[in-house]
Amino acid sequence: MNAIKKPVNIVNVTYARTGGSVNTDSMGMREMQQRVFAKRDAQHLLVKAPPASGKSRALMFVALDKLYNQDRKKVIVAVPERSIGASFSSTKLTEHGYFADWEVKPEHNLCDAGSSQGKVGAFIEFLAGPAAVLVCTHATLRFAFEKLAPEAFDGTVLAIDEFHHVSADVEANRLGALLRDVMNGSDVHIVAMTGSYFRGDSVPVLSAEDEARFTPVTFNYYDQLNGYEHLHSLGIGHHFYQGRYTDAIREVFDLDKKTILHIPNVNSGESTKDKIEEVGFIIDSIGHVESTDPETGIIEVRRTDTGEILRVADLVDDTDLKKRGDTLHYLNTVASKDRRGVDVILALGMAKEGFDWPFAEHALTVGYRASLTEVIQIIGRVTRDSPGKDHAQFTNLIAEPDASQSEVKVSVNNMLKAITASLLMEQVLAQNFEFKTKRAGDDEPTPPGVIKIRGFREPSTPRVKQIVETDLNDLKATILQDDTFAKGAFGGVDPEMANKVLIPKIIRERYPDLDEAQVEELRQQVIVDSVIKNGEVKTVGDKRFLKMSEKFVNIDDININLIDSVNPFQRAFEVISKSVTTSVLRIISDAITATRVEVTEDEARTLWPKIQQWAKVNGRKPTIRSEDPTEKRYAEVVLFLQRKKQEREAAERATEMVDES
Structure with missing residues (x-):
């Protein structure tokens, strides 16, 4: 096996540690909770906020106000799995200044063990009884709804946690169908909460018309992490290996960091198909097993290098469910509060969504994850603020494509999509700016957080403004997950073609209600926001400079044409280029070329002036045999135009022959 090459992180973000997102006001509310509470009168609330921002308590504040002040009779909180139900257990809010406490009676916490039928019965009895809150x-919500009419939810508040489990595809997603039926058939108030409002299968969570009925409240990752007291920086990187991952794991496994290690799904190419054996290999890479606690299942392993004892939790082995349950209970009750409780957690499908281990510093994930939601949830496990935690790290260990393997195209595609997921996270984690049009003679000082751009079209309608304010990251996720765009971005497609042809096409498909002027406004917002966040900003004196295409440009001189000339995501390909061997890079390039879409008339029209300029500078036409991807694409466009010209001339001759006859 070749030694692993350690690339630099694709994402390196530092934060100011202002304490703003964790400090509370006179009612015990954090900044995010204050934003949500300000919209408490809305019938349908959609709260998008990252893990650890306090969404569960925000729901308590709003729900209690609706019970006491908005004539609601009952609150139903639905969570995706039983373990998350603990986040909504009884809480003494009055101790921190709120007017009421959140109280859930034990019999109305249906996340405890019990039969599905019994829980459905308890749900129906709750609706008919005097109690106010159920979790x-x-x-359980879906099963109960099968026995209820929508109007049974009259007078209720329905809170859905981890809302990305809903889907607009009502045929395939029963929770989505339930939501639509209840919204249309009752006076229900809804509070929907998510830290990752995008499904990995690319199906939108809500249809455009249903989403328009929600009042959105967004608290972004930058707001959250910049307002911490302890966490100062976050890195996201990829490490590529050849052979078996169990042989490479030790090279990226930092035993000095509190680590959650997710092994690959048994159906993935990275898996050895024996998850128990994989756990054994990982433990052996640490050192020698000294003992296993019979009550908690915690494994004590003596490190080979230092002799120190590490405490390891195994959540992969499910042959003894009671043992794993004991380990989970220990992690949730002891290790979540005591930094010394555990050092390493090994998991497969667990320790992701809603899992709380605030001391976790390193999320080491083996294998490509198809779902952006899953990636965001895993990263969220290490971005909680905790004393002594200065840096958090997400590392994705991915197999390099091998030309001898039959699944090389799948391997290349997985690699590219893993990188694009990191690009999305870079966009999500960066500071937000407000972009304005810079007009002639505008010499006014620019306020902090505002960037003025010549030729920039500001949002002119409420619809575009709403997308920019609440949906921009989701739109970027759609763009980055689009196969055509990803392969074009990594395969040397001309930036203007990507920016002016591919991205508008994706915008039109996602928002069919927008006209062409709105599409262009949104396109400019996406490109500008991505380029600025992907660039490096330096301040020299009273001037700010942005690094674009390896050179620094005075921000005061930026115009929309300059930004359109930049591929905002090219840096990811540059990172890959430095992180893999030349032969692997060639495999990636060949795979992209082999699956490239045909030339379109829009692309040909966009590129033709550039091709003419290229031919003038180089004194020849571009050749299809060139190793330069840009020249090769230019040559493909020339061949396309020649073929179109021949077809047009043939059609004209046929028309002339008909006329003559």
């Missing part, structure tokens, strides 16, 4: 799983 259940999404599954």
Whole structure:
């Protein structure tokens, strides 16, 4: 096996540690909770906020106000799995200045063990009884709804946690169908909460018309992390290996960091198909097993290098469910509060969504994850603020494509999509700016957080403004997950073609209600926001400079044409280029070329002036045999135009022959 090459992180973000997002006001509310509470009168609330921002308590504040002041009679909280139900257990809010406490009676916490039928019965009895608050799983809510009419939810507040489990595809997603039926058939108030409002299968969570009925409240990752007291920086990187991952794991496994290590799904190419054996290999890479606690299942391993004892939790082995349950209980009750409780957690499908281990510093994930939601949830496990935690790290260990393997195209595609997921996280984690049009003679000082751009079209309608304010990251996720765009961005497609042809096409498909002027406004917002966040800003005196295409440009001189000439995501390909061997890079390039879409008339029209300029500078036409991807694409466009010209001339001759006859 070749030694692993350690690339630099694709994402390196530092934060100011202002304490703003964790400090509370006179009612005990953090900044995010204050934003949500300000919108408490809305019938349908959609709260998008990262893990650890306090969404569960925000719901308590709003729900209690609706019970006491908005004539609501009951609150139903639905969570995706039983373990998350603990986040909504009884809480003494009056101790911190709120007017009421959140109280859930034990019999109305349906996340405890019990039969599905019994829980459905308890749900129906709750609706008919005097109690005000119930907590259940999404599954219990679905099963109960099968026995209820929509109007049974009259007078209720329905809170859905981890809202990305809903889907607009009502045929395939019963929770989505339930939501639509309840919204249309009752006077229900809804509070929907998510830290990752995008499904990995690319199906939108809500249809455009249903989403328009929600009042959105967004608290972004930058707001959250910049307002911490302890966490100062976050890195996101990829490490590529050849052979078996169990042989490479030790090279990226930092035993000095509190680590959650997710092994690959048994159906993935990275898996050895024996998850128990994989756990054994990982433990052996640490050192020698000294003992296993019979009550908690915690494994004590003596490190080979230092002799120190590490405490390891194994959540992969599910042959003894009681043992794993004991380990989970220990992690949730002891290790979540005591830094010495555990050092390493090994998991497969667990320790992701809603899992709380504030001391976790390193999320080491083996294998490509198809779902952006899953990636965001895993990163969220290490971005909680905790004393002594200065830096958090997410590392994705991915197999390099091998030309001898039959699945090389799948491997290349997985690699590219893993990188694009990191690009999305870079956009999500960066500071937000407000972009304005810079007009002639505008010499006014620019306020902090505002960038003025010549030729920039500001949002002119409420619809575009709403997308920019609440949906921009989701739109970027759609763009980055688009196969055509990803392969074009990594395969040397001309930036203007990507920016002016591919991205508008994706915008039109996602928002069919927008006209062409609105599409252009949104396109400019996406490109400008991505380029600025992907660039490096330096301040020299009273001037700010942005690094674009390896050179620094005075921000005061930026115009929309300059930004359109930049591929905002090219840096990811540059990172890959430095992180893999030349032969692997060639495999990636060949795979992209082999699956490239045909030339379109829009692309040909966009590129033709550049091709003419290229031919003038180089004194020849571009050749299809060139190793330069840009020249090769230019040559493909020339061949396309020649073929179109021949087809047009043939059609004209046929028309002339008909006329003559």
